[in-house]
Amino acid sequence: MDGEDEIKQAYASILDADFERAIDWFEQAVRVDPDNADYHYKLSVTYARSNRLDKAIKHARLACKLQADHDVYRLHADAVEARLLVRDAGTQWDDSRQLYRAVEQLKQAVCLDPLLTEAYLLLAIAYGEQGQYELALQAAKDAVKLEPQNAQANRLAGRYRAKLKRYLRS
Structure with missing residues (x-):
């Protein structure tokens, strides 16, 4: 057989x-x-x-x-x-050490599969939580490039664009 x-x-x-x-x-x-x-x-x-x-x-x-x-x-x-990395990273938002680990996992996920929109979205949110608005905006823009009609990606890009502008003015 x-x-x-x-x-x-x-x-x-x-x-x-x-x-x-x-x-x-x-x-x-x-x-x-x-x-x-x-x-x-x-x-x-x-x-x-x-x-x-x-x-x-x-x-x-x-x-x-x-x-x-x-x-x-x-x-x-x-x-x-x-x-798997995205799934695991999505559960690690409790403190800054875990958030740092989540960012590393998401960056690795993007390297393994550069077409995985969800990884870019979570990476944008994680960077935003860390106050790294330029990186958050870039991750959101990368998600928009992959899926121009993705409402969440567009919302995040707008949010982090505005936060970055406010941050740079202060």
């Missing part, structure tokens, strides 16, 4: 919008052929789409380990890692 029948069933489940069943089929394919990097990658993508990031990163890393020279696997693993 090579897992191809399970992969076909997983795709059929996706076409039926039954993502949990697709995950079950991809998991079966991985059990049939645990050294198949592509199966781990496909399972990881499906986990990520279901926002099950801890499981997604596990299989993304396995795919990369099994086939280290595959750029698509590496890009996917980086994107999942970035989402």
Whole structure:
């Protein structure tokens, strides 16, 4: 057995919008052929789409380990890692040390996935909380560049533009 029948069933489940069943089929394919990097990658993508990031990163890393020279696997693993960093950073707003750590995580997330708007938005807010209005404005503007119609990004850019002007006048 090579897992191809399970992969076909997983795709059929996706076409039926039954993502949990697709995950079950991809998991079966991985059990049939645990050294198949592509199966781990496909399972990881499906986990990520279901926002099950801890499981997604596990299989993304396995795919990369099994086939280290595959750029698509590496890009996917980086994107999942970035989402995990954003998720974790979003929980760290209690004190200045945690906020500093959150900023570092968000900067790392942006490096891993420069198209992750949510990372720029949270980075803008974190910089704003630190009173670093120029950096907050830049992060908000970066989010606007990615998604010009994003209302939150535009609001943040306007807010930090105004705060920076007030700060520079004083």
